[in-house]
Amino acid sequence: MDGSFNTRGTDAPFYLPQADECDIFAAAYARNLPLLLKGPTGCGKTRFVAYMAARLGRPLYTVACHDDLSAADLIGRYLLKGGETAWVDGPLTRAVREGAICYLDEVVEARKDVAVVLHPLTDDRRILPIDRTGEELQAAPGFMLVASYNPGYQNIMKTLKPSTRQRFLSVEFTFPRPEHEIPVVVRESGLDADRVSLLVRLANKLRGLKGQDLEEGVSTRLVVYAATLIAGGMSMDRAIRAAMIEPLTDDADIRAGLMDLVVAVMG
Numbered sequence: 219m220d221g222s223f224n225t226r227g228t229d230a231p232f233y234l235p236q237a238d239e240c241d242i243f244a245a246a247y248a249r250n251l252p253l254l255l256k257g258p259t260g261c262g263k264t265r266f267v268a269y270m271a272a273r274l275g276r277p278l279y280t281v282a283c284h285d286d287l288s289a290a291d292l293i294g295r296y297l298l299k300g301g302e303t304a305w306v307d308g309p310l311t312r313a314v315r316e317g318a319i320c321y322l323d324e325v326v327e328a329r330k331d332v333a334v335v336l337h338p339l340t341d342d343r344r345i346l347p348i349d350r351t352g353e354e355l356q357a358a359p360g361f362m363l364v365a366s367y368n369p370g371y372q373n374i375m376k377t378l379k380p381s382t383r384q385r386f387l388s389v390e391f392t393f394p395r396p397e398h399e400i401p402v403v404v405r406e407s408g409l410d411a412d413r414v415s416l417l418v419r420l421a422n423k424l425r426g427l428k429g430q431d432l433e434e435g436v437s438t439r440l441v442v443y444a445a446t447l448i449a450g451g452m453s454m455d456r457a458i459r460a461a462m463i464e465p466l467t468d469d470a471d472i473r474a475g476l477m478d479l480v481v482a483v484m485g
């Protein structure tokens with residue numbers, strides 16, 4: 219299991235654009251340029267890529283990168299099948315052959331050998347050398363590489379090297395402004411706009427604490443979780459604690475302080 223999935227044939231999921239990111243994606247696609255999405259967790263990057271892939275009518279292979287993910291996981295390997303070894307393409311190779319979009323989520327997490335594979339694919343050569351089979355694949359028309367990473371994590375070892383970073387166009391994602399986040403959360407959870415507005419106000423107060431007490435602000439994903447629980451009948455207080463406070467930190471003292479902030483904002 220390489221964590222990839224294919225969304226070919228599905229309708230475009232709901233995505234509310236924040237700025238001109240759709241135009242930039244479409245321009246990058248049209249010109250065969252790779253795209254890097256930077257931004258905090260849970261702010262809509264994955265949804266955006268799924269939306270754009272559907273809009274452009276391309277199959278999408280998504281790979282959630284982790285620190286054990288190697289070039290072979292992306293390219294493929296020989297596997298034993300019924301007593302014989304057979305080559306099995308990885309998600310990147312499939313995307314290159316089919317002219318699909320390949321989305322590498324949290325690409326900085328992957329092992330170093332992954333960057334080596336990406337370089338010839340992300341310049342005008344657009345080739346994927348497969349050492350194990352001796353093939354050198356030319357990316358099919360429509361192939362596009364999209365990667366994301368979260369520059370907010372305070373891990374100096376996990377930044378992209380300039381030689382990798384400077385091969386991609388880049389778009390920065392931030393938490394949506396309230397006038398965007400409220401309709402997104404209403405749409406995703408079914409909760410009324412008044413209560414969603416309160417949750418979004420609270421989320422923005424909590425985001426203001428990033429860097430002081432908290433490593434990362436509350437994601438839109440968590441606000442959607444809280445609103446979904448409330449729409450399902452849970453009390454505001456309990457849902458906020460479970461979805462917007464507990465996930466932020468394991469430090470009980472900080473959580474107690476955050477609950478005071480909840481009372482101050484929610485009344």
Ligand SMILES: Nc1ncnc2c1ncn2[C@@H]1O[C@H](COP(=O)(O)OP(=O)(O)OP(=O)(O)O)[C@@H](O)[C@H]1O
Nearest residue numbers: 232233234259260261262263264265402406438439
């Ligand atoms: N602009 C948006 N339009 C529609 N839904 C959004 C938008 N922004 C955020 N969301 C909601 O937030 C949730 C989380 O977004 P998503 O999974 O795309 O985050 P992400 O930035 O890819 O996070 P990660 O880096 O952790 O994978 C989505 O499932 C969706 O409910």
